[in-house]
Amino acid sequence: MSYLGVGITPGNVAVYHGGKMKLIDRRLRLTELLLRCSVTVFTLLALILVVTDTQVKHIFTIERRAKYTDMKALVFLVVANGIAAVYSLLHSVRCLVGSMKGSVLFSKPLAWAIFSGDQAMAYMCVAAIAAAAESGLIGREGEEKLQWMKLCNMYGKFCDWMSVGVAIALLASIAMVFVSCISAFSLFRLYGGATQRPPSLAVVK
Amino acid sequence: MSYLGVGITPGNVAVYHGGKMKLIDRRLRLTELLLRCSVTVFTLLALILVVTDTQVKHIFTIERRAKYTDMKALVFLVVANGIAAVYSLLHSVRCLVGSMKGSVLFSKPLAWAIFSGDQAMAYMCVAAIAAAAESGLIGREGEEKLQWMKLCNMYGKFCDWMSVGVAIALLASIAMVFVSCISAFSLFRLYGGATQRPPSLAVVK
Numbered sequence: 001m002s003y004l005g006v007g008i009t010p011g012n013v014a015v016y017h018g019g020k021m022k023l024i025d026r027r028l029r030l031t032e033l034l035l036r037c038s039v040t041v042f043t044l045l046a047l048i049l050v051v052t053d054t055q056v057k058h059i060f061t062i063e064r065r066a067k068y069t070d071m072k073a074l075v076f077l078v079v080a081n082g083i084a085a086v087y088s089l090l091h092s093v094r095c096l097v098g099s100m101k102g103s104v105l106f107s108k109p110l111a112w113a114i115f116s117g118d119q120a121m122a123y124m125c126v127a128a129i130a131a132a133a134e135s136g137l138i139g140r141e142g143e144e145k146l147q148w149m150k151l152c153n154m155y156g157k158f159c160d161w162m163s164v165g166v167a168i169a170l171l172a173s174i175a176m177v178f179v180s181c182i183s184a185f186s187l188f189r190l191y192g193g194a195t196q197r198p199p200s201l202a203v204v205k
Numbered sequence: 206m207s208y209l210g211v212g213i214t215p216g217n218v219a220v221y222h223g224g225k226m227k228l229i230d231r232r233l234r235l236t237e238l239l240l241r242c243s244v245t246v247f248t249l250l251a252l253i254l255v256v257t258d259t260q261v262k263h264i265f266t267i268e269r270r271a272k273y274t275d276m277k278a279l280v281f282l283v284v285a286n287g288i289a290a291v292y293s294l295l296h297s298v299r300c301l302v303g304s305m306k307g308s309v310l311f312s313k314p315l316a317w318a319i320f321s322g323d324q325a326m327a328y329m330c331v332a333a334i335a336a337a338a339e340s341g342l343i344g345r346e347g348e349e350k351l352q353w354m355k356l357c358n359m360y361g362k363f364c365d366w367m368s369v370g371v372a373i374a375l376l377a378s379i380a381m382v383f384v385s386c387i388s389a390f391s392l393f394r395l396y397g398g399a400t401q402r403p404p405s406l407a408v409v410k
Contacts, residue, residue: 070348070350070351071348071351072339072342072343072348073339119382119386122328123327123328123331123382126328126331126332126335127331127332127334127335128335129332129335130331130332130333130335130336130339131335131336131338131339133336134277134278134335134336134339134340135339135343137277138277138340138343138353139351143275143276143277143353145275146275146276146344146353146356147354148343148348148351148353148354149352149353151351177324177328181324181389184386184389184390184393185389185393185396187393188389188390188392188393188394188397189393189394189396189397190397191390191394191397192393192394192395192396192397
C-alpha cells in the first residue's frame with residue numbers, strides 16, 4: 001500500500017492518508033521501527049554480555065568463579081531482557097510489515113493491546129535496571145553499615161563487563177520508554193475526534 | 206464553570222462540552238483527582254514509615270541502631286517519595302481547581318509538560334521501588350554466594366515495618382502509573398482530529 005489515499009488492509013487495520021498526516025505517520029512508523037529494532041539489539045547484546053561474563057579467582061586452594069547467577073538482580077535483568085528482546089523482535093516485524101503496507105493503526109482493541117504490552121515492557125525494563133544498578137552499587141562500594149563487603153576490588157574484570165552490560169540494558173530501557181510513548185500516541189489519538197475544539201471556539205492563549 | 210456548553214477559562218485552558226464527552230471528561234477528571242490524591246497520601250505515608258522505622262540491638266556492650274540511612278536504596282526511596290508527594294500535591298490542587306471550573310485541557314504545551322512530568326515521576330517511583338525491593342530481598346534472604354548476610358533475623362521488627370513502607374510506596378507507584386496513562390490520554394487525544402477515519406470509510410473488523 002502506497003500513499004495514494006484511502007485503503008483497507010486485511011484484519012483490524014484501516015488506511016487513510018491526508019497530506020500532512022501522511023508525512024507525520026511515515027516518520028512515526030519509521031521512528032517506532034528504529035526504536036523497536038534498537039530495543040531488540042540492545043537487550044540481546046546486554047543479555048549476552050551479562051550471561052557470558054565470568055571471572056575465576058584462586059583463593060589459596062579454593063577456586064571461586066563469579067557469574068551473573070550469584071546475584072538475584074542480575075538473573076532478573078537477564079530474564080527481563082530476554083522477554084523484552086522477543087517482544088521487541090515480534091513488534092519490529094509487525095512494524096516492518098505495517099511500514100511496507102503504509103497502514104495506520106485504527107483498531108482500538110489492537111492499539112490497547114500494543115499500548116498495554118509496551119507499558120508493561122517499559123516498566124519491567126526500568127525495574128530490572130534499577131534492581132541491577134542497586135546490586136551493582138553494593139558490589140562496587142559495599143554497604144559498610146550492613147557489613148556487605150564490596151566485591152569489585154576482587155572481581156574487577158567481571159564488574160567492568162557487567163557495568164557495560166547494564167549500561168546497554170539501560171539504553172534498551174530508554175528506547176522502550178520512547179516506544180511506549182509512541183504507542184500511547186497511536187492509541188489515544190483515536191479518541192481525539194470528540195474532544196476537538198469547534199472551529200468557532202476562540203481560545204485564550 | 207458548569208456543564209452548559211462552551212466556555213473559556215483564563216490561561217491556556219479552553220472549555221467545550223458535548224453530551225457524551227461531558228460525562229467521560231467528568232469521570233476522567235474525578236479519577237485523575239482521586240489517583241493524584243492517593244499518590245500524595247501513599248507517598249507521604251511510605252516516607253513517614255521508612256524514615257521513622259528504627260530498631261536498636263545490643264551486641265555485648267555495643268549498641269547498634271538500624272535505620273533507613275544504612276541502605277542507599279532506602280535513601281533513594283525516601284527522596285523519590287518526597288519529590289512524588291510534593292509533585293502530586295501540587296497537581297491534586299490543579300486538578301481540584303480544574304474540576305470545580307469544569308475545564309478540559311486543550312493547550313498542547315501544558316499537556317506536554319504534565320505528561321512529561323507524570324512519566325518522569327512514574328518511572329522514578331518504579332525504579333525506587335525496584336531498588337528498595339532488591340535491597341530488602343538481600344536483607345531478608347541474604348546473598349549467600351557473595352557473603353552478604355541476611356539481617357532481618359536480627360532486626361525483625363525493623364524489616365517488617367520497612368516492608369509495610371515499601372508496600373505502600375508500591376501502591377503509590379501503581380497509582381502514579383495510571384496517572385501517567387491519563388495524562389498521556391489528555392495529551393495525545395489533542396492530536397486525534399487529523400487521524401479520524403472519514404465516515405465513508407468502512408473498516409474490516
